[in-house]
Amino acid sequence: MHHPLALQSRLTRAALALALVLCVAVLDGWQRPPVPAAAEAVFPGSMATANTAAGMDPSRLKPVASGSIPMPAGALAAHASSLLPMPEAHPAALLAFWFAGDRESAPNVQIAASQFDRATQTWQPARYVVNRHVMGQALGFGVRRLGNPVAWLDASNRVHLFVVATGWGGWAASRVLHLVQSGPENRLSELSFAPVRVLPLSWLWNTSYLVRNAPLPLADGGMVLPAHFEIGSKFPVALRFDGSGEFLGMVRLSSRTHLLQPTLLPQTPRHWIALMRDTRPEGRITAVQTLDGGQHWSDLPDLAETNPDAAVVGLGLAAGHSVLVHNTSPHSRELLDLSASSDGLHWSRLQALAHGGEGDEYSYPALAWADQSLWVSYTDHRRSISWRRFAAADKGAP
């Protein structure tokens, strides 16, 4: 009596349920982005000629320039730089992004940027390009603090930024805020950003995912962004994006729970190695690999290189040529070195980048290849961002 339209027959109900499932499946298939092709990494020198490719042999790289990137006026602290190589027609060889303010996690921390001009061979005065209040207004909800930025250039040469942004809590309550260049120009003087969204990475209020290292560019114009989960368990993940910056999905790199801040080094287009910071005491650089373009990952034995719970960054320059910047003292960040490897697993020291004494800190390195040179940036005592440029010995830099 209470159910005038009750579906009395179980068969009728089952048929209705099946129809609904089919309806949703069809609607989902229509709305869902197409399944991406298998991921294939590209090396920075994939467009290089035989002549320039020879310059990518790390053993031939010699230091040609160095210094500090200018800081925004009044900034007392700087940390976590990210380098973005720009196309050949662009006036800048590189854009650099980092966070700056009174101190790490201060309310006035913003994302600062500078560019290395090809014409003047100098870094331009820095300016802030991301402010948490402006982003909060655009998102419709608050952003408590800003942290590590990671930059990427999409298939249309638009700059994307992935910025660590906290909710209620410290870094362990972080989320990854995806921003995209909002104006037509990607020169520093005109660079501005609008939020795309906070990347959906975890079910628990989207909490505790961070980014640190540069994406791995793919042949389809997309990329794979390394990230990690941090609260309690620490494990690495890889996030896939298409050429326009559309988020396509994520995969966990390891079930071990002491690994963070992965850096991706291609060995071949489909064989990649991820090296990671180790939070254990007496830690080693940890490694995982994929043989199928990032679909499946397996753990590898720890490397011989010690890791004092500090970020590492690697770059696959060409097949058989990888470089790594890492802190080489077992318990501190006072030594920062550049190493080279032919397989991504066995490393030999190439250059000393910064060797200090007790209490000194050189950390959070970034790497990029631009203008036939290897560029390194790193945090210098959490007060400024230092940089180094290396080029093949017989070529030199302009």
Next chain:
Amino acid sequence: MGWALLFACLGAALTRRFPQRTRHSVALVLAAWAAWNGPASPGHWLGLAFQSPSLVSMLLLALAYGRMVFAEPVAPPSRSSTHMPVVGFGVVVGSLLLLDLLAVWPGSLYAWGFGPAALVLALAVSLLSAVASGFTFSRYRPEVWVVPTALLLFAATRLPTGNVWDALIDPWLWLFLVGLLLRAVFHRRSAV
């Protein structure tokens, strides 16, 4: 939108003894406050902490608002247990996702929610109990249609994040369902 619905319900709950027009007005004002963009809005801070409610939570809030303000009839108590399989399903899914967050499982359950299989599976499971117990178009039991409707909305819009688990259940809803389940277990034991 989700936080505005929550504040509308809050307004309706706080004005139970007032005329319907007053209740609508209070609910509307509170909803507008929550939807306002800026630090003066509770939505600004709730979004900062908890992002967005799931589609299922939003539909349940909309139903709750309708019940409170329009005095929708309550279903006969004899059929109150018909939702328990769905409640149990929600508790299990939320628990699995919580453990997934700690990397307990060999794969990533949350990441699986971006694919089509999770959507179809969630829909099939949500309909199973309805098929078994006899779902109706009755105004007494609109909750039966909440999960399928949410999944249909998700398939059409990809809201709120493109991951089906975020459309299906959020941590606050999971806690609510855990409470419902515990209460049902307690009542059953008391009855025995």
